[in-house]
Amino acid sequence: MKNNAMSVAKKLLQKTVPLAPKTYTAYAPANIALCKYWGKRNTALNLPINDSLSISLGKKGTHTTVEPIEGLKDIIFLNHQPVLKTDITYHYITQHLHLFRQCFGQQAFRVISHNTIATAAGLASSASGFAALTQAIIGSYGLSLPQSSHSILARLGSGSACRSIGYGFMWWQAGTRLDGQDSFATPLDCQWPTLQVGILTITTQKKHISSREGMQHTTNTSILYPRWPQEAAKHLQAIKAAIKQQDFKTFGEQVEQNALTFHATMLASWPPLCYWTPDTLQHIQSVWRARENGVKVYLTMDAGPNLKLLFESNQVKAIKQIWPNLDIIQPFVSI
Amino acid sequence: MKNNAMSVAKKLLQKTVPLAPKTYTAYAPANIALCKYWGKRNTALNLPINDSLSISLGKKGTHTTVEPIEGLKDIIFLNHQPVLKTDITYHYITQHLHLFRQCFGQQAFRVISHNTIATAAGLASSASGFAALTQAIIGSYGLSLPQSSHSILARLGSGSACRSIGYGFMWWQAGTRLDGQDSFATPLDCQWPTLQVGILTITTQKKHISSREGMQHTTNTSILYPRWPQEAAKHLQAIKAAIKQQDFKTFGEQVEQNALTFHATMLASWPPLCYWTPDTLQHIQSVWRARENGVKVYLTMDAGPNLKLLFESNQVKAIKQIWPNLDIIQPFVSI
Numbered sequence: 001m002k003n004n005a006m007s008v009a010k011k012l013l014q015k016t017v018p019l020a021p022k023t024y025t026a027y028a029p030a031n032i033a034l035c036k037y038w039g040k041r042n043t044a045l046n047l048p049i050n051d052s053l054s055i056s057l058g059k060k061g062t063h064t065t066v067e068p069i070e071g072l073k074d075i076i077f078l079n080h081q082p083v084l085k086t087d088i089t090y091h092y093i094t095q096h097l098h099l100f101r102q103c104f105g106q107q108a109f110r111v112i113s114h115n116t117i118a119t120a121a122g123l124a125s126s127a128s129g130f131a132a133l134t135q136a137i138i139g140s141y142g143l144s145l146p147q148s149s150h151s152i153l154a155r156l157g158s159g160s161a162c163r164s165i166g167y168g169f170m171w172w173q174a175g176t177r178l179d180g181q182d183s184f185a186t187p188l189d190c191q192w193p194t195l196q197v198g199i200l201t202i203t204t205q206k207k208h209i210s211s212r213e214g215m216q217h218t219t220n221t222s223i224l225y226p227r228w229p230q231e232a233a234k235h236l237q238a239i240k241a242a243i244k245q246q247d248f249k250t251f252g253e254q255v256e257q258n259a260l261t262f263h264a265t266m267l268a269s270w271p272p273l274c275y276w277t278p279d280t281l282q283h284i285q286s287v288w289r290a291r292e293n294g295v296k297v298y299l300t301m302d303a304g305p306n307l308k309l310l311f312e313s314n315q316v317k318a319i320k321q322i323w324p325n326l327d328i329i330q331p332f333v334s335i
Numbered sequence: 336m337k338n339n340a341m342s343v344a345k346k347l348l349q350k351t352v353p354l355a356p357k358t359y360t361a362y363a364p365a366n367i368a369l370c371k372y373w374g375k376r377n378t379a380l381n382l383p384i385n386d387s388l389s390i391s392l393g394k395k396g397t398h399t400t401v402e403p404i405e406g407l408k409d410i411i412f413l414n415h416q417p418v419l420k421t422d423i424t425y426h427y428i429t430q431h432l433h434l435f436r437q438c439f440g441q442q443a444f445r446v447i448s449h450n451t452i453a454t455a456a457g458l459a460s461s462a463s464g465f466a467a468l469t470q471a472i473i474g475s476y477g478l479s480l481p482q483s484s485h486s487i488l489a490r491l492g493s494g495s496a497c498r499s500i501g502y503g504f505m506w507w508q509a510g511t512r513l514d515g516q517d518s519f520a521t522p523l524d525c526q527w528p529t530l531q532v533g534i535l536t537i538t539t540q541k542k543h544i545s546s547r548e549g550m551q552h553t554t555n556t557s558i559l560y561p562r563w564p565q566e567a568a569k570h571l572q573a574i575k576a577a578i579k580q581q582d583f584k585t586f587g588e589q590v591e592q593n594a595l596t597f598h599a600t601m602l603a604s605w606p607p608l609c610y611w612t613p614d615t616l617q618h619i620q621s622v623w624r625a626r627e628n629g630v631k632v633y634l635t636m637d638a639g640p641n642l643k644l645l646f647e648s649n650q651v652k653a654i655k656q657i658w659p660n661l662d663i664i665q666p667f668v669s670i
Contacts, residue, residue: 223566223592224559224599231558253605257558260607264559264599270588272595272623278613288607 003179004044005156009099011179012149018104019142021068026139028131028154028164029061030117032197032300032308034255035236036262037160037172038228039219045180046159049219050232052172053188053239054163055197055331060117061128061164066136067110075110093133096157100137109140117199126211130157131164151184160211168332169243190243191332198309198319198326202279209273211303217269224268231261252298252310259300266303280305290322338514339379340491344434346514347484353439354477356403361474363466363489363499364396365452367532367635367643369590370571371597372495372507373563374554380515381494384554385567387507388523388574389498390532390666395452396463396499401471402445410445431465431492435472444475452534461546465492466499486519495546503667504578525578526667533644533654533661537614544608546638552604559603566596587633587645594635601638615640625657 031054039049069075074094076083083090093111101107113129134154138145145153147165151172155162163170163185169192175183209217219225235258242251266273276284280301287299287309295318297311309326311319319326366389374384404410409429411418418425428446436442448464469489473480480488482500486507490497498505498520504527510518544552554560570593577586601608611619615636622634622644630653632646644661646654654661 223569223596224562227559227562234558256607257603257605261558261603264602267599267602268592268596270592271626272591274616274620276616278617278620281609281611281616282613285609285613 003042005095005099006102008045008179008181009153009156010103011181012145012152013100013103013143016143016145021066021104021107021109021140022142023065023067024136024139025063025065026132026135027061027063028128028135028161029056029058029167030128031056031160031163031170033160033163033302034169034300035232035239035258036302038215038232038262038265039225040159040215041174042178042180043216045183046155046162047180047183048159048172048174050229051174051236052160052163052232053236054160054170054172054185055195056164056167056170057117057128057197057329058167058331058333060199060329062113062115062117062132064111064113064129064132064136066133066140067112068140069108069110071108072106074108077110077112079114092157096130096133097137099153099156100141104141109137111136126158127160127164130154130161133157134161135165148184148186151186152180155180155184171240188240188243192243192246193330193332194312194314195248195331196311196313196316197329197331198311198323199329200283200307200309200323200326202277202283202305202307207275207304209275214266214273214275214303217273218266220269222265222269224265228261228265232258235261248296248312252296255300255310256298263301275301275304277305280307283307286322290318295319295322338377340430340434341437343380343514343516344488344491345438346516347480347487348435348438348478351478351480356401356439356442356444356475357477358400358402359471359474360398360400361467361470362396362398363463363470363496364391364393364502365463366391366495366498366505368495368498368637369504369635370567370574370593371637373550373567373597373600374560375494375550376509377513377515378551380518381490381497382515382518383494383507383509385564386509386571387495387498387567388571389495389505389507389520390530391499391502391505392452392463392532392664393502393666393668395534395664397448397450397452397467399446399448399464399467399471401468401475402447403475404443404445406443407441409443412445412447414449427492428468431468432472434488434491435476439476444472446471461493462495462499465489465496468492469496470500483519483521486521487515490515490519506575523575523578527578527581528665528667529647529649530583530666531646531648531651532664532666533646533658534664535618535642535644535658535661537612537618537640537642542610542639544610549601549608549610549638552608553601555604557600557604559600563596563600567593570596583631583647587631590635590645591633598636610636610639612640615642618642621657625653630654630657 035053037052151162169188170185172185238254370388372387486497504523505520507520
């Protein structure tokens with residue numbers, strides 16, 4: 001059987017018995033990759049080339065309600081705005097619902113989704129979006145599925161969504177199977193209560209190149225990409241070890257180097273790809289300056305212009321003096 | 336014999352007969368690397384890991400006068416300012432004079448050097464500086480030496496200076512000899528009269544990390560550096576072929592990708608290294624935007640915040656509309 005999203009979903013869903021669909025609301029946190037997912041071994045199934053590791057953002061994420069409705073067409077609202085049927089987002093969301101409908105029969109839904117984090121600005125809204133949609137539809141049908149299936153189904157919508165089905169540190173193993181049944185995220189059995197994540201929003205404008213496109217472009221054209229998988233694997237090992245030992249310095253250094261290597265790889269694409277704005281660079285340099293001045297802070301960035309700062313609670317005072325408007329999240333406290 | 340700068344210079348100079356030193360003025364153009372020199376196989380001799388290729392900047396460069404004086408200590412003026420004996424620049428210049436004095440006997444000099452291009456801001460002033468100093472001291476002693484020796488002696492002062500001893504496209508072959516006698520620059524036998532170089536000066540502030548230090552830091556710590564030599568070799572081949580065919584599109588693409596890969600490599604160092612300012616990034620992005628709008632322009636940057644634009648004469652009008660203050664050089668016309 002050909003391994004496409006429909007066949008993989010069918011395999012997962014065929015053993016479960018659905019109830020009549022009902023209105024159901026789910027929430028999924030956004031997640032920030034500490035070791036990035038960049039490059040796919042299978043684009044149809046969003047199977048990654050390398051393992052990745054993220055931290056979920058507590059109350060920052062997506063609330064999604066699915067409501068069974070009459071008719072043939074889904075109706076979708078995102079952040080209080082109707083999504084046009086010609087919009088690519090509409091296409092992705094209905095495609096995701098088809099994964100379930102192919103097994104449980106035709107059924108249209110009203111999907112009402114609301115992000116508590118900026119949309120499509122490299123703040124992982126598509127991750128929390130597809131994770132919440134997946135959980136909502138599973139809830140609507142009352143399906144009884146293991147967490148790994150939740151993660152795999154979310155991944156079929158958007159790769160990094162597979163990490164948004166849980167809290168704390170989430171480790172997405174790339175897996176080796178062609179059908180991706182071994183490619184899902186699991187939580188690390190490790191808390192770090194003093195760890196803080198600061199969101200430094202430079203702009204909430206929608207980015208001009210989606211992560212999906214940027215990733216494809218980088219793997220296809222970047223002359224530095226061939227080093228990425230092996231370097232990311234080293235970062236992952238080091239970050240996991242640092243988490244275990246609560247060694248913040250090593251943790252921060254490895255996370256930041258992973259992010260900068262990821263952006264460096266894009267810069268060596270052709271045409272060149274850079275998600276930074278001049279303001280992004282200014283803030284990157286202020287993080288470096290803060291560190292030179294003794295503040296224990298590191299940065300990471302996803303495929304977008306915004307920064308995420310990592311620090312521990314004993315640095316909050318110093319951090320707030322430099323970035324008074326920083327949105328601070330305590331991933332292990334504010335769940 | 337140990338291969339250090341003194342022994343290498345001695346080998347080159349021992350067959351030539353010096354006249355009594357006299358006051359002599361020389362000029363050397365700055366050069367902009369189209370395929371960058373980044374990484375040394377021998378730091379004492381400034382022997383590079385990879386071949387590089389540059390374009391000399393005509394009348395932008397360094398004028399240097401050396402004047403034999405009484406006494407034991409050199410007196411040095413740079414851009415009308417005396418250089419203190421405690422300054423690292425003083426140290427490098429006197430060291431360079433020692434290469435000659437070890438053969439021709441003790442002699443102090445007054446060195447008066449003047450750049451027509453900003454100093455130490457990634458505009459290659461150290462290249463033209465050491466090339467002009469080398470030519471001036473060779474002229475002062477009336478030495479008869481082949482061009483390759485001029486280039487090698489300049490290299491001992493500052494690596495990229497070996498490319499500033501001529502005009503047009505200069506190709507620096509890395510060579511393989513331990514003493515570096517095969518590592519010097521020669522002009523490509525190729526003119527490109529329509530080619531223009533625009534200097535977009537973002538800042539003339541002295542950079543916080545010299546090229547020397549930045550190069551060492553990158554080769555020592557960048558996890559992407561291992562790909563640099565092979566990618567630079569490919570760029571060099573492609574750029575040389577494009578010059579031969581006067582294929583501006585390929586030329587520009589390869590030059591720009593080489594520059595961005597070079598900066599990407601620095602970004603993946605630890606601590607991270609970035610010579611850009613927010614304004615640099617803004618101008619990089621305006622080059623990309625101009626190109627999207629049909630303007631045939633490409634960029635390169637050395638280890639500093641300033642941009643160099645490459646275009647042909649038929650684009651000058653469009654270019655001037657976007658960057659009215661651009662300093663435009665015609666490397667094959669204004670010599």
